[in-house]
Amino acid sequence: xxxxxxxxxxxxxxxxxxxxxxxxxxxxxxxxxxxxxxxxxxxxxxxxxxxxxxxxxxxxxxxxxxxxxxxxxxxxxxxxxxxxxxxxxxxxxxxxxxxxxxxxxxxxxxxxxxxxxxxxxxxxxxxxxxxxxxxxxxxxxxxxxxxxxxxxxxxxxxxxxxxxxxxxxxxxxxxxxxxxxxxxxxxxxxxxx
Numbered sequence: 157x158x159x160x161x162x163x164x165x166x167x168x169x170x171x172x173x174x175x176x177x178x179x180x181x182x183x184x185x186x187x188x189x190x191x192x193x194x195x196x197x198x199x200x201x202x203x204x205x206x207x208x209x210x211x212x213x214x215x216x217x218x219x220x221x222x223x224x225x226x227x228x229x230x231x232x233x234x235x236x237x238x239x240x241x242x243x244x245x246x247x248x249x250x251x252x253x254x255x256x257x258x259x260x261x262x263x264x265x266x267x268x269x270x271x272x273x274x275x276x277x278x279x280x281x282x283x284x285x286x287x288x289x290x291x292x293x294x295x296x297x298x299x300x301x302x303x304x305x306x307x308x309x310x311x312x313x314x315x316x317x318x319x320x321x322x323x324x325x326x327x328x329x330x331x332x333x334x335x336x337x338x339x340x341x342x343x344x345x346x347x348x349x
Contacts, residue, residue: 180218180219180220181216181217181218182215182216182217182218182223183214183215183216183217184214184215184348184349185212185213185214185215185348185349186211186212186213186214186215186227186229186317186346186347186348186349187211187212187346187347188210188211188212188317188344188345188346188347189208189209189210189211189344189345189346190208190209190211190321190342190343190344191207191208191209191342191343191344192206192207192208192340192341192342193341193342193343194340194341205236205237205238206234206235206236207233207234207235207236207340207342208233208234209231209232209233209234209342210231210232211229211230211231211232211255212229212230213227213228213229213230213255214227214228214229215227215257217261221262221263221264222260222261222262222263223260223261223262223263224259224260225257225258225259225260225261225275225277226256226257226258227255227256227257228254228255228256229254229255229256229257230252230253230254230255231252231253231254231255231281232250232251232252232253233249233250233251233252233253234248234250235248235249235250235251236248237249248288249286249288249289250286250287250288250289251283251284251285251286251287251298252283252284252285252286252287253281253282253283253284253302254281254282254284255279255280255281256279256280256281257277257278257279257280257306258277258278258279258280259275259276259277259278259306260275260276260277261273261274261275262274262275266311269313269314270311270312270313270314271311271312272309272310272311272312273309273310273311273312273317273319274307274308274309275306275307275308275309275310276306276307277305277306277307278303278304278305278306279303279304279306279323280301280302280303281302281303281304282300282301282302283298283300283301283302286298298329298330298331299327299328299329299330299331301327302325302327302329303325303326303327304323304324304325304326305323305324305326306321306322306323307321307322308320308321308322308344309321310344312348315347315348315349316345316346316347317344317345317346317347317348318343318344318345319343319344319345320341320342320343320344321340321341321342321343321344322339322340322341322342323338323339323340323342324337324338324339324340325337325338325339
């Protein structure tokens with residue numbers, strides 16, 4: 157694992173040094189939320205019926221009209237599952253994650269303080285903690301190292317962002333239960349400083 161991180165860290169350092177020398181870099185903080193409007197995730201007895209995400213973190217971008225972006229953040233997921241077992245109703249799983257997004261972000265100015273920002277990338281998201289688990293599985297039952305493909309767009313108005321996104325996991329949510337890989341379409345709102 158450490159050998160895999162070394163080339164990535166060297167690349168980040170080289171991009172960062174070049175960006176600082178050329179003055180074509182950005183860095184800042186973000187705070188946001190996302191609600192799923194369409195979601196797919198199910199096993200034989202559980203189907204995802206609702207998803208809420210809250211997140212905050214920092215980012216670094218290098219480029220002019222298309223940025224390479226890397227970030228570090230913290231995310232809170234609240235997932236509601238419908239259970240087809242007799243006698244059960246909705247169940248909730250709440251998890252806390254570290255997020256490491258690596259994305260390409262476009263920047264199309266609309267006016268002086270607004271822009272359209274499409275993006276495409278991946279998000280590495282290990283679980284830090286499970287705070288609520290009505291399904292009754294323990295941490296070993298979940299894939300604790302999730303990786304998502306993410307794409308979407310934001311409209312930026314000063315520090316305010318509003319957008320839509322699509323995420324698809326490369327791994328199942330549960331470790332030992334067959335099912336569809338999680339995928340979500342969501343709307344998002346946030347602040348970037």
